[in-house]
Amino acid sequence: MRFLDEYRDAKAIRGIASAITKITKRPWTLMEVCGGQTHAIVRFGIDELLPKLITLVHGPGCPVCVTSVELVDQAIAIAQRPEVIFCSFGDMLRVPGTSQDLFAAKAAGAEVRIVYSPVDAVALAREHPDREVVFFAVGFETTAPSTAMAVVLASQQHLTNFSMLVSHVLVPPAMEAVLSSPHNTVQGFLAAGHVCAIMGYTEYEPIAARYRVPIVVTGFEPLDILHGVLMCVAQLEEGRAEVENQYTRAVRREGNAQAMWAIREVFEIVPRKWRGIGPIARSGLGLRAPYDAFDAALRFDVATLSAEESSECISGLILQGIKKPIECPAFGTRCTPERPLGATMVSSEGACAAYYRYRRPAAAPSEAVA
Amino acid sequence: MSLTTGFPLACPIPLTDYPTVLLGHGGGGKLTQQLIERLMLPAFNNPWLGMRHDGAVMDLQGVRLAFTTDSYVVQPLIFPGGDIGRLAVNGTVNDLAMCGACPLWLSLGFILEEGLPMETLWRVIQSIQHAAKSANVSVVTGDTKVVEKGKGDGLFINTSGVGVVPAGVVIAPSQVRAGDAVLLSGDLGRHGIAIMAVREGLNFETTIESDTAPLADLVARLLAAKMQVHCLRDLTRGGLASGLIEIAHAAKVSIDIDETVLPIQEEVRGACELLGLDPLYVANEGRCVAFVAADDASRALELMRSHPLGRDATLIGYVADAAPSQVTVHNAIGSQRMLDLFSGEQLPRIC
Numbered sequence: 001m002r003f004l005d006e007y008r009d010a011k012a013i014r015g016i017a018s019a020i021t022k023i024t025k026r027p028w029t030l031m032e033v034c035g036g037q038t039h040a041i042v043r044f045g046i047d048e049l050l051p052k053l054i055t056l057v058h059g060p061g062c063p064v065c066v067t068s069v070e071l072v073d074q075a076i077a078i079a080q081r082p083e084v085i086f087c088s089f090g091d092m093l094r095v096p097g098t099s100q101d102l103f104a105a106k107a108a109g110a111e112v113r114i115v116y117s118p119v120d121a122v123a124l125a126r127e128h129p130d131r132e133v134v135f136f137a138v139g140f141e142t143t144a145p146s147t148a149m150a151v152v153l154a155s156q157q158h159l160t161n162f163s164m165l166v167s168h169v170l171v172p173p174a175m176e177a178v179l180s181s182p183h184n185t186v187q188g189f190l191a192a193g194h195v196c197a198i199m200g201y202t203e204y205e206p207i208a209a210r211y212r213v214p215i216v217v218t219g220f221e222p223l224d225i226l227h228g229v230l231m232c233v234a235q236l237e238e239g240r241a242e243v244e245n246q247y248t249r250a251v252r253r254e255g256n257a258q259a260m261w262a263i264r265e266v267f268e269i270v271p272r273k274w275r276g277i278g279p280i281a282r283s284g285l286g287l288r289a290p291y292d293a294f295d296a297a298l299r300f301d302v303a304t305l306s307a308e309e310s311s312e313c314i315s316g317l318i319l320q321g322i323k324k325p326i327e328c329p330a331f332g333t334r335c336t337p338e339r340p341l342g343a344t345m346v347s348s349e350g351a352c353a354a355y356y357r358y359r360r361p362a363a364a365p366s367e368a369v370a
Numbered sequence: 371m372s373l374t375t376g377f378p379l380a381c382p383i384p385l386t387d388y389p390t391v392l393l394g395h396g397g398g399g400k401l402t403q404q405l406i407e408r409l410m411l412p413a414f415n416n417p418w419l420g421m422r423h424d425g426a427v428m429d430l431q432g433v434r435l436a437f438t439t440d441s442y443v444v445q446p447l448i449f450p451g452g453d454i455g456r457l458a459v460n461g462t463v464n465d466l467a468m469c470g471a472c473p474l475w476l477s478l479g480f481i482l483e484e485g486l487p488m489e490t491l492w493r494v495i496q497s498i499q500h501a502a503k504s505a506n507v508s509v510v511t512g513d514t515k516v517v518e519k520g521k522g523d524g525l526f527i528n529t530s531g532v533g534v535v536p537a538g539v540v541i542a543p544s545q546v547r548a549g550d551a552v553l554l555s556g557d558l559g560r561h562g563i564a565i566m567a568v569r570e571g572l573n574f575e576t577t578i579e580s581d582t583a584p585l586a587d588l589v590a591r592l593l594a595a596k597m598q599v600h601c602l603r604d605l606t607r608g609g610l611a612s613g614l615i616e617i618a619h620a621a622k623v624s625i626d627i628d629e630t631v632l633p634i635q636e637e638v639r640g641a642c643e644l645l646g647l648d649p650l651y652v653a654n655e656g657r658c659v660a661f662v663a664a665d666d667a668s669r670a671l672e673l674m675r676s677h678p679l680g681r682d683a684t685l686i687g688y689v690a691d692a693a694p695s696q697v698t699v700h701n702a703i704g705s706q707r708m709l710d711l712f713s714g715e716q717l718p719r720i721c
Contacts, residue, residue: 010702015582045705090717107390114717116570116645222703337713338400348646348717 007221008044016226020233024296028236029055030229031178031321033171034192035062035218035349042354044222054233057185057321058301058354060174061192061340063139063157064091064347065274065319066274067167069307075136075165078300079110085128088136090114094346095335098307107305107332116320118143118150118164125154125162134296135164142283143193144168145259148266151287151294164285169272171195179211183322188232190225193247198263200255204243212241219247239258275343276309276316313342318351325355332356396443398607398653399712403616422620423542424468424604427535434537436471438462439530445488447524450564451579451644454527455494457655459501464604467586468658470593471533472539475504475695478512478529483522494525505584507531507642508557533586539593543620545600550689551667552625553660555588555674555705556581557633558610559652563641572645578637583656588677597670598663605654612651613659622695627687629701647716650699650709661689 032038041047047056056133060066060270076097079086085364086102093102093112106112115121118135137147147164154162172190178186191204196217204215214235218228228246235242237238245251263285272284287295297303317323325331325344335341337356344350394401411419420428425438442458459476466473478498482491502509561580566572585604594600601621603613610632618625634642634649642649656679662670667685674680690698697709 008702010704013703043707044701044703045707046703048705049703093717094713103392103394104390107392113571116572120571338404346713357710359710 007219007223009223013049013226016223016230017226019052020226020230021051023230023237024051024053024233025237028057028187028233029052029057029321030188030232031057031059031186031189032190032218032225033059033061033175033350034195034220035065035347035354036044036194037061037190037192037218037225038351039349039354039358040220040225042358046222046225049226050229052349054229056229057324057350058318059189059321060178060274060277061140061171061195061352062318062319062344062347062349063143063167063169064095065315065343065350066169066174066277067092067095067138067166067343068273068275069097069309070273070305071165072101073305073307074297074302076100076102076105076110077302077305078107078134078165078296079105081300084111084132084134085124086110086112086134086136087115087124088112089116089138091348092136092138094340095343096340096346102202118147119153121164122150122154122159125159126157129161131161131285132299133162133302134300135162137164137166137168140171140192141198141263142192144267145198145256145262148262151291152262154294155291163294163299164287165296166267168267168285169274169278170269170283170285171297172207173280174274174277175204175207176211177277177280177283178320179207179213181320181322183320186213186321188213188236189215190228190232191215193217193224193251196245196247196251196255198256198259200253201243201245201251202253206264208241208243210357215243217243217245217247217251219250219317274319276313278320282329310341315342315344315352317343325352328352387580394713396607397712398612401713402607403605403711413672415599421542421544422616424465425471425472425531427469427542432626434535436466436533436535437530438465438469439528440465442529444525444565446565446568447494449568449580450577451560452582453497453498453656454525456501457580457582458527458529459505459507460582460655462529463505463507463584463586464656464658466531466533467584468541468602469533469535469602470589470599470602471535472541472590473507473531473533473586475510475532476502476507477527477531478509479527480512480514480515480525481522481528482514483524484516484519488526488600491525491677501584506587523692535543536593541599541602543601543617546617546621546623546691547600547663547687548623548662548689548691549664550600550661550687551664551670551685552614552627552687552689553662553667553671553674554610554633554657554684554686555585555660555680556657557606557635557638558644558654558657559634559638559649561655562652563638565653566645567641574637574641576637578635578641581654581656583679585656585658585679588674588679589658591673591677592660592670593704595669595673597666597673598674599660599670600663601661602658604658607653608712609649609651609653610659611648611697612711615711617661618661618695618697622693624690624692624694625687626690627697627699629699631684631686633682651712651716659686664688
């Protein structure tokens, strides 16, 4: 496929893997922030191509995984109301709340629809003036601009039957939370390319300086990821800690001005509770006061719902790079995609889901490139 | 009054897990398998059902009949490259073909929803007529029911089919042997993406058309040429991955396939990348895999490619010696992964 196959070229991939092996002199632990990168790593077996001195740990970059149980329960409570058409991206439907998921609510009669864009939910509200259309606004900075534009659109069209349950989270505060943890092992980051395509990477520069950690803005194809690893290891071996951009074909330092305008127009920074991790200050986006009318949590009075997470699920440790999915005693036994204990097992970007789906055959060799 | 049924009343699927049927129970993945294995097979257990094949093959006074049934609940009813009627005929014809049978007779059960435009129904009936003629089968019996508005989805179709299996032909998962070549008859994923594109209003630069087609003639030519075909499976819900996993489990073999040779249209690959779907799990309706003795693999491939429905046929892998009932995919960079059934249907990702 044009623009894609070249980033999956076996010869080029092995070439970069060789270069990484050549420059790696000491053990390094790198975290890929984004769940999409985790899936690419496991799907293509990129970890098997790396020298044993390099450990990749998986980060908090899966919006489905980090959406709090409270918000999932609130979503289900809203979806169960007879007047509501509840719209969500597909990923969220299997994520377990306290006692059920949105799929189960749908099977029990709730009108839950999968949409591909928040603008689709606005169109649905226009088509069904007699129903309340609610959109589950989940995602990082990547999806926030389109969510913001949906609110602007609904406002311009004076729609009174459209609202959204906002669960947006921000990446840089999560990276700081990882680095601040007493259990932190991360020495370098592969930052999420698509988040930086929106926000640029100026926010990362103080983090790199303060924590003396290299951050490489990295894409999602095998060649991107290996190139990101190479750039990150080169910095570590040379004793540098800077922000570098591997994903130059999509990311500019200053980001996308129009997308950032939309986010700032509609949202403000708020504290947010992350599933498995807990509250992180200034890590979420909430609707600004002029757009209160579009806040589903206020409209349906569900903001006070509280919920308990599974005590057995260690997804919080996995999302912080402290444990790997296979180190969880419940992995693949008491926790499977059919009976998940946490969201990391069902999200299409979840680390546990990646390990479960792309697990290697028992007898497969695991050799680094010499 | 005591209620005695004579049957155990406890449901083998813990009700706390699934107190209601979910959409995923119909997705052709793990939940579907669970329904079959825990509810259907124990309830209706018999040797024919136990074969876990696309149809049952029964000996009737020396004549071996293949018998199968399928229901069609697709939305939209008419889509690029086909419609529900054509799908119903081709799907049932293909299930018979996968038993090595020559399809002969079909039944046709319509469940119509009040309010369905007569023009749509007529178009579907004409399509069925055309598809039946193309596949050389006759619709010999049928049934029509109408449900109230809101209690159907416009139109559901059930078809059953009967065919005759030629003497000496035994095609079943139990026939699969270590060393068998795995041949794929054509490109992957077109039907699933075509349906999704229309249903969800996704606009791609080109129209992706469903691959729905009857495979009986392709199979008949393989059998007429005396190829050692051990097993056949048409790829429907769950795509290539689910088809291979089902065979690996039923035959208790391990299957190795090469990801780099899989024929997938550029447009389909692009749509899958965009939506975060794995084309190996996307539905087809006119494609099959054939497990053929290694000695016959190249001849069988040549023969398939000479057929209009097998132009893109490819040797995608082999049945391995080891038998942990798994399917392993080898990729271009020398790494490998195992395929597993999905829990339900694939869901498009967030970002």
